[in-house]
Amino acid sequence: MPANQFAVVTGASTGIGLELAKCCAKAGFDLVIAADELAIQKAADELRSLGAKVEPVQADLSTTEGIDKLCGVVGNRPIDALLANAGVGLGKAFLDQDFGRIRRVIDTNISGTLYLIHRAGNEMLRRKSGRILITGSIAGFMPGSFQAVYNGTKAFLDSFSFALREELRDSGITVTCLMPGATETEFFRRADMMDTKVGTEEKDDPADVAKAGFEAMMSGESDIVTGFKNKVQTTVANVTPNELLARQHRKMAEPGTAKS
Template identity: 45%
Template sequence: MTAMRPLALVTGGSSGIGFELAKHFAQNGFDLVISGSSEKVENSAEEIRKLGAECFPYQADAATYEGVESLWDFVVSLNRPLDAAALNVGIGQGGAFIDNDLEDDFKLIAINITGTVHMAKRVATHMVSNGKGRILITSSISATQPTPYETVYGPSKAFGFSFAESLREELRETGVTVTALLPGATDSDFHQNAGMGSSAIGKSKKNDKTEVARQGFEALMNDVDHVVGGDEVTKQQVIENRTTPEVVKAHNHAQKARLN
């Protein structure tokens, strides 16, 4: 019976929005492959199994070609069609650009851009050959504005948003859909891990990660091109970003993102 259930892949599925997405898939009849960078992915898989789904954890370094490719090889080894994929893994980095290590900038680009393109290539090719599939790409509301003091992160998420919309149009007649999720600040360890715990953004009220994941999952299942993840304040911010001058948005973000 398990083999008859659809299979979903969630990268960065061991914590935060990714783990919540994995739970939504499990609660809606999917088996899961979840990836993570640490052994925590094994414990997360145990939690997913309690929801009645089969869950296959895989520990991989999303910053390397070998890590991404080995995860895809693991998915293929299950010998099951992949029905959905949430390309969710991503990292942030706060601080002034000239102060941050170049190696850390490159690592962020490797995970948020290169790794996303790499996995999307494998997933999309597989799904198109099967004539069906759903792809969710986690971007950020940072994609809609300049992000000083997150000067590499924001552009990496702008890439993800544009990439998702572009790929969606290319695959329009293939049976494969693409949806972008643009979360606002969320109650995960994201800002702490990015070294932004002392910033105004780090200290601000956060959106519920379970609700953000629900919004992303529902948008994916209903073939919506993109959805802003969060409350009405978050959604209004994105609406206002469409008409606010870039220099004004940049100044406003700098005040919130600068480390205290």
């Protein structure tokens, strides 16, 4: 791997995004990392300790202005790998949620992600070279009762990644969808889901998830569902009626289902 390969990782301050950035750093990529919080500076220091050249960007990735800020820092450097990982969740019943927070989930997970991919993807297309990793989720396989908007955004991203991959077939650009299950990150606390079963039960290691996703991207694979339990869950979801899936999801995500 040439030492001057260049990657952009979003949502890289903590969790899966930070671990993806570590994978890039260890593989010899220079990095621009982005998140909407000050912790992105600390993440940059950690990545520099691995020997990588890192530029952190604190920006609101739910807005076109935030994406433009990120792209401004990237400048004219050719992006060898875009790891579009930024995402937020939101728990509780849809009608009980603040609509401003609903919009932020949609704008971060979908609008901001697509705008960044559109900008970076066009630059890759001109060079006929590049790798794109999109962090979807196994949540996209099931109607997310008490997490309805989030699951809907992940269903969109899962679907979009396969469509984009086909459009870019033979272009020199690969598109890979990383589809983890529940992972031990700040996600559930930030989504106000610590009173739920899924929020309090044991979850996957973000380092393991990121390693699998990074390796799949580098191999040019179409998708990767991480963890045996999650692979079984997605297989079952494909043959289970949506009404039943929604009922099962309620048992995991409804407020008050946390283990005592």
